[in-house]
């Protein structure tokens with residue numbers, strides 16, 4: 001999704017802004033642009049396509065100045081083209097701004113501005129804001145004009161704005177769209193995402209919704225859009241390094257992140273398991289531990305891959321803690337009338353912590369009196385800050401658009417939740433100890449799967465000619481079938497459907513023929529025999545079977561065309577191991593077709609609009 005970078009300080013702004021844009025590329029975009037202010041001159045350059053196009057154009061100009069703003073655009077209003085890309089300006093070209101989010105009342109504002117004689121150059125909602133500021137600057141200074149403009153907007157925004165009339169200032173503002181202020185030595189770097197700041201500084205200030213900040217070379221001031229100065233805003237420290245955000249010899253971030261999973265699972269559970277007590281120690285839940293003892297229902301809200309993690313979590317928590325759990329797409333939850341009371345806990349699962357639907361769902365739940373909890377990877381993100389309590393993944397930055405290590409990390413944390421809530425209720429010490437012990441072994445088991453990387457690539461080569469796939473799984477592995485299908489779709493653009501194995505005979509079986517391979521999750525678990533019957537049904541109709549089976553299961557090899565073996569673990573933990581070969585299959589399905597798997601078409605890493 002769109003990305004913002006801003007700079008003010010002692011150095012040349014252009015290279016810093018460009019570097020920042022490159023670090024935001026992974027979020028997905030279709031065009032990019034930059035404005036640098038130098039005294040009374042503002043130089044703006046925009047390009048459709050990759051950052052390299054913008055760089056090429058910039059190389060032909062001499063863009064000088066120590067203050068600037070930049071943007072990667074992911075089209076919402078108006079097609080991807082130069083005139084719609086940011087920065088946008090007012091009629092006179094005095095004010096330039098970059099915007100993330102959506103201004104919902106832009107059409108009425110635009111109609112009013114047109115009546116006042118304003119001329120628009122783009123089809124975007126964002127440009128309206130530059131004209132509003134222009135109009136207000138007839139009466140007010142830059143800061144007051146911005147504050148008064150913000151009060152007129154409905155919707156979401158992160159802004160970085162410069163003006164020729166007060167060329168020593170950079171103004172930023174946020175409402176529902178993330179924005180961080182990085183505090184360097186004699187310089188400030190602003191961005192919608194920490195990865196564009198981390199090279200310069202780890203000290204950051206998170207703006208809250210409804211706040212703006214005026215930055216000058218020697219200081220900054222935060223205020224509310226109601227022009228109330230906010231003093232002593234606490235600084236935070238970004239807890240990961242630049243190395244963690246680089247490829248380190250891997251061809252893509254996606255494969256690097258798949259290989260980081262043993263570490264991600266280790267980091268998710270580190271210091272959080274007590275094997276002898278058969279329990280989980282979740283510091284982030286300490287303050288709400290009493291409320292958690294009393295909750296009678298859990299609703300998990302999330303999107304995409306994080307939603308599938310929630311589905312596995314439902315089975316874990318219901319089986320081991322005995323609390324009824326519902327899992328909802330956040331985009332549905334926020335608009336229907338969910339029944340919530342003070343005995344309901346609503347858990348948001350989000351890698352980015354900024355997904356607009358998940359954030360809105362958690363706000364709705366809070367409004368209705370629920371206890372809200374987060375399982376979030378991005379430290380300091382909006383969902384992490386707005387939930388009553390929560391547990392961080394500590395998986396490090398996930399840059400590849402397709403979620404991989406965040407997913408296995410989310411599942412590991414859901415095991416800890418089940419353990420913690422279960423031990424508060426009826427779970428025996430022995431059961432708790434067994435889960436805790438097995439959970440500690442998981443990183444080694446994932447390593448065993450990763451060792452088969454080359455064989456999995458060979459298998460995918462055989463299957464790369466197919467255009468359609470069915471993924472089947474049952475019980476704990478049903479959501480893994482969904483996740484496997486989603487992953488191959490988004491990374492290799494082939495059609496795939498994930499289905500509960502038992503549902504196949506109620507419809508999808510009609511699709512089965514020799515051109516429709518079926519990937520079956522077939523671990524030796526409590527539903528193994530049922531899964532085998534499903535495989536037989538596919539074989540009887542000439543379908544091809546690629547099975548994910550348990551090491552040592554010879555039977556599965558006899559009835560499948562290909563098998564990828566994974567080590568045995570507890571049934572509830574098996575999704576964490578079983579998803580790994582599916583991630584690798586998707587990675588190779590995409591790379592064998594030459595797709596840039598880190599930035600597949602049309603997708604955005606952090607979906608900050610509805």
Ligand code: F6R
Pocket residue numbers: 303304305306307349350351352353354355358401402403404486487490605606607
């Ligand atoms: C798929 C994927 C998406 C995200 C979804 C939610 O590989 O990455 O489906 O899982 O957009 O994102 P977060 O977890 O950041 O809320």
